[in-house]
Amino acid sequence: MLMNPLEYLYLIGYKLHKSYGLTRRKRLEGRTISVGNLTLGGTGKTPLTIEIAREAIKRGFTISILTRGYKSKSDESIIVSKGHGPLVDWEDSGDEPFLMALKTPGAWIVKDPNRYRGGLISGLKDLFVLDDGFQHWPLHRDIDVVLIDSSDPFGGGRLLPFGRLREPLQALSRASVIVITKAHERLESLEKKIRQYNQKAPIFYGEYRIDGFRAFTGIKSSGEITTKRAFIFSGIGNPAHFEALLSEYGVQVVGSERFRDHHQYTERDLDRIVRLAKKANAEVLITTEKDLVRLRGFEEPEIPLYAVSIRLDIKDKSFFELLFKGLVPKEKQHPGTGG
Structure with a gap:
């Protein structure tokens, strides 16, 4: 498929942005998991971030969700929650960070376009989860979870602004774990297409339920x-x-x-x-x-x-075992230190 000139300009901008971000990449002291996607629009990033946070807290891990706070009034660092509900108005945090603060008691939530800075503000944590972090180049991730919407998996196969792809499909090769959403059964044809770009990442299925x-x-x-x-x-x-x-x-x-x-x-x-x-x-x-x-x-x-x-229900619970494999809560590593 020939690339439209506007798609080509987008691709150039994307590559420059990626290159600049990678040269500034930093690492947080704690396992860092990104939840993201390849396409524009709702694939379930926030619901999955919430599920990961809830499971982590259930297992005794300390966690901070790092989010850019899309459409918030402020570009500054804001601690949205310290684990006991929202500390700010939703207009300052953005609607999704505010909702996460309501639904993930026990989790810190920090809104900051600079996720590394947001992580430092959070303090020492077992786990950092980036909501919509697949294209956030400046921060190292240990695991990249990529969601694919089975009803429109590849955004029409075109880059923005003509399609809904935020990156070329080859970017799937960076995914550590893939979650296919909105599918009631296994989709072998979609899995086969995914395997053209990533042969190793485990594939899981997530289904929405009321x-x-x-x-x-x-x-x-x-x-x-x-x-x-x-x-x-x-x-x-x-x-x-x-x-x-x-x-x-x-x-x-x-x-x-x-x-x-x-x-x-x-x-x-x-x-x-x-x-x-x-x-x-x-x-x-x-x-x-x-x-x-x-x-x-x-x-x-x-x-x-x-x-x-x-809720986004991951049918195969080994998904969480994969994310938390080898991770030990810091309180158990250093008993008696208090968190």
């Missing part, structure tokens, strides 16, 4: 949402998959509205959503947890609003 609903107030709902007519809305990277997941779960979807990824809502947006929901005779509104973060500070709408909690 883990319950939370009301606008954040309280977990005990009611049966699926019995009610629902109007759904979202501002995420892959709204079609979110909508399909709700339908598969049995939610009676009577209408939907989509916004751009990381959309910052206004009162006018919420009024429009309620108006469309009423027109569709909806009994409830449903959105994502990430969208609910961006609705903090708003008055509760007159139609009950719920956020769906979604």
